[in-house]
Amino acid sequence: MNDASLHLNLLQDDERFSSSPIRLRVMVPLLAVLGVVGLGVWWFLLSAHIGHVTHEKTTLETYCAELKPAHDQVLALRAREKEARAAFSQLDFYRAARIRFGDALAHLPQHVPASIQLTELRVPTPPPLPPQDPALKVKPLGPTNLAEAVTMRIAGRVSSSTASEAVRSLLEALRQPVFSNLICKAEIPKGTFRQDAARGPAVREHILFEISCGCSERRFE
Amino acid sequence: MKDAPFALDKLSPQVRMALGITGVALVAGVAIIVFGIKPTYQRVKTLTAEVAQLGVKHATMKTDITGTQKQRAATEAAEAALKDILDEGVIEPLLGSFSMRGKSLLDPLAEEAGFTIVNIREDRLIPLQVPNPPPQQLYARQLVELTGYGAYTQIVAFVQAAEQTFPLAVVSGLRIEHQMPTPERHKATITFEWPVKGEKRK
Numbered sequence: 001m002n003d004a005s006l007h008l009n010l011l012q013d014d015e016r017f018s019s020s021p022i023r024l025r026v027m028v029p030l031l032a033v034l035g036v037v038g039l040g041v042w043w044f045l046l047s048a049h050i051g052h053v054t055h056e057k058t059t060l061e062t063y064c065a066e067l068k069p070a071h072d073q074v075l076a077l078r079a080r081e082k083e084a085r086a087a088f089s090q091l092d093f094y095r096a097a098r099i100r101f102g103d104a105l106a107h108l109p110q111h112v113p114a115s116i117q118l119t120e121l122r123v124p125t126p127p128p129l130p131p132q133d134p135a136l137k138v139k140p141l142g143p144t145n146l147a148e149a150v151t152m153r154i155a156g157r158v159s160s161s162t163a164s165e166a167v168r169s170l171l172e173a174l175r176q177p178v179f180s181n182l183i184c185k186a187e188i189p190k191g192t193f194r195q196d197a198a199r200g201p202a203v204r205e206h207i208l209f210e211i212s213c214g215c216s217e218r219r220f221e
Numbered sequence: 222m223k224d225a226p227f228a229l230d231k232l233s234p235q236v237r238m239a240l241g242i243t244g245v246a247l248v249a250g251v252a253i254i255v256f257g258i259k260p261t262y263q264r265v266k267t268l269t270a271e272v273a274q275l276g277v278k279h280a281t282m283k284t285d286i287t288g289t290q291k292q293r294a295a296t297e298a299a300e301a302a303l304k305d306i307l308d309e310g311v312i313e314p315l316l317g318s319f320s321m322r323g324k325s326l327l328d329p330l331a332e333e334a335g336f337t338i339v340n341i342r343e344d345r346l347i348p349l350q351v352p353n354p355p356p357q358q359l360y361a362r363q364l365v366e367l368t369g370y371g372a373y374t375q376i377v378a379f380v381q382a383a384e385q386t387f388p389l390a391v392v393s394g395l396r397i398e399h400q401m402p403t404p405e406r407h408k409a410t411i412t413f414e415w416p417v418k419g420e421k422r423k
Contacts, residue, residue, distance in 0.1 A: 024239075025235055025236050025239040026239065028239060028243050029238075029239045029240075029242035029243045029246065032242065032243040032246030032247060032250070033242065033246050035246065035250055036246045036249045036250045036253065039250050039253040039254060039257075039258065040253060042258060043253055043257040043258050043261060046258060046261040046262060046265055047261055049265055050261060050264055050265055050268065053265060053268040053269055053272055054268060056272050057268060057271055057272050057275060060272060060275035060276060060278075060279055061275060063279050064275060064278055064279050064282060067279070067282045067283065067286060068282075070282075070286045070289070071282045071285055071286055073289065074285045074286060074288070074289050074292055075285075077289070077292045077293055077295075077296045078292060078296070080296050080299075080300065081292070081295050081296040081299045081300075082354065083356055083357055083358070084296070084299035084300045084302070084303040085299050085303075086352055086354055086355060086356035086357075087303050087356040087358055087360065088299065088302050088303045088306060089352035089356075090349055090350070090351060090352050090355075090356060090359070090360050091303075091306045091307075091311065091349075091360055091416055092306070093349060093350050093352065094349055094360070094362065094389065094416045095306065095309075095389065097391075098388075098389070098391050099391060099392075100384055101380055101384070101392045101395065102377060102380045102381030102383075102384045102385075102392075103381065105376075105377045105380060105381075106377050106378075106381060108377075109373065109374070117399070117404075118397075118399065119398070119399045120396070120397065120398050120399065121395065121396070121397040122395065122396045122397075123392065123393075123394055123395040123396070124394060125344070125345075125364065125393055125394030125412050126347060126364075126393055126394075128345075129347065129348075140351070141348070141351040141355050141359060141422070142348040142349055142350050142351035142359065143347070143348060143349075143350055144350075145350075146350060152395075220349065220350040221350070
């Protein structure tokens with residue numbers, strides 16, 4: 001018995017079919033075309049959406065344009081309020097930094113002993129502002145110091161043999177509550193309580209003195 | 222010569238057509254994405270952001286406009302407060318001169334107190350500390366120095382009267398010197414300061 005098998009291939013290549021019912025040569029182009037159609041639809045929808053959004057934008061722009069005059073009025077009111085408040089704040093700094101001398105000066109004669117003659121009372125004017133730092137890029141609009149020191153110097157002569165008591169009495173008086181709204185501290189600077197040597201032997205009994213007072217500082221804030 | 226394994230002429234016309242259609246579809250798809258969808262999508266994104274911004278702006282404008290009356294009241298209150306403090310004693314130059322303004326204000330008080338003013342001059346202008354936010358119109362301190370003669374009580378009465386009459390006038394410098402020939406009559410140099418309009422910011 002001859003076992004040799006005989007294989008006959010009677011199909012041509014293009015006549016071969018897969019056992020699968022889905023044919024790749026049909027499905028792939030079909031899916032590709034469907035994909036392109038899908039992309040086209042997406043593009044179309046996006047384009048339609050642009051039209052819608054553009055219309056919405058135009059509408060909102062129209063509304064905003066209609067409201068602009070009324071809104072500008074509100075903004076102008078707001079700017080005026082801001083300016084008024086800022087100017088008020090700046091002037092309020094000044095108002096807060098006021099200092100009053102009148103009442104304290106009016107009380108002074110009552111506390112000066114009879115043997116004392118005041119020769120000078122001096123409150124120096126505010127010191128000049130320090131020069132601006134040229135390295136600063138943004139020039140400050142005003143002084144940056146918030147406080148300004150105020151001092152008062154009282155000079156006089158005393159002619160009694162109890163000069164030290166008289167001057168001490170005046171010094172103590174300046175520390176009393178009646179002056180406390182102006183004078184914070186009062187002291188005799190070293191070496192200022194001295195004999196009046198400059199005016200000759202006739203006034204040798206005269207003693208000169210100075211009292212330096214630190215007043216309430218002016219706070220611009 | 223041996224043929225390439227995937228030579229087109231070896232493929233059946235149906236496969237060739239399928240490959241052709243697929244290739245054309247791929248090219249068309251890429252072109253649609255690159256030249257159509259991508260720029261359109263970007264445009265939609267931009268427009269949507271602009272619309273959202275406009276929506277917020279519109280809503281803000283409407284809210285602001287609704288509060289117009291409230292804002293008007295707040296503005297008027299702020300301006301009234303400013304006017305009060307300006308009226309309280311922010312001085313303006315008299316024909317360009319602060320010293321003459323000072324003289325016009327202080328002369329009647331000095332006369333009443335018995336203090337004789339012999340000289341008056343405009344001193345320094347010191348800028349005022351600036352709040353945050355700063356105003357457009359800045360204010361400053363104008364120093365006006367006056368020299369005169371009088372008894373201590375007259376000088377003090379004058380200072381008191383000035384401080385009471387002009388709440389914003391401040392004595393920023395004072396010198397009372399006794400005069401040898403006239404022990405009861407002193408020379409006084411008094412520097413008053415007032416708030417005045419300063420620079421205007423640009």
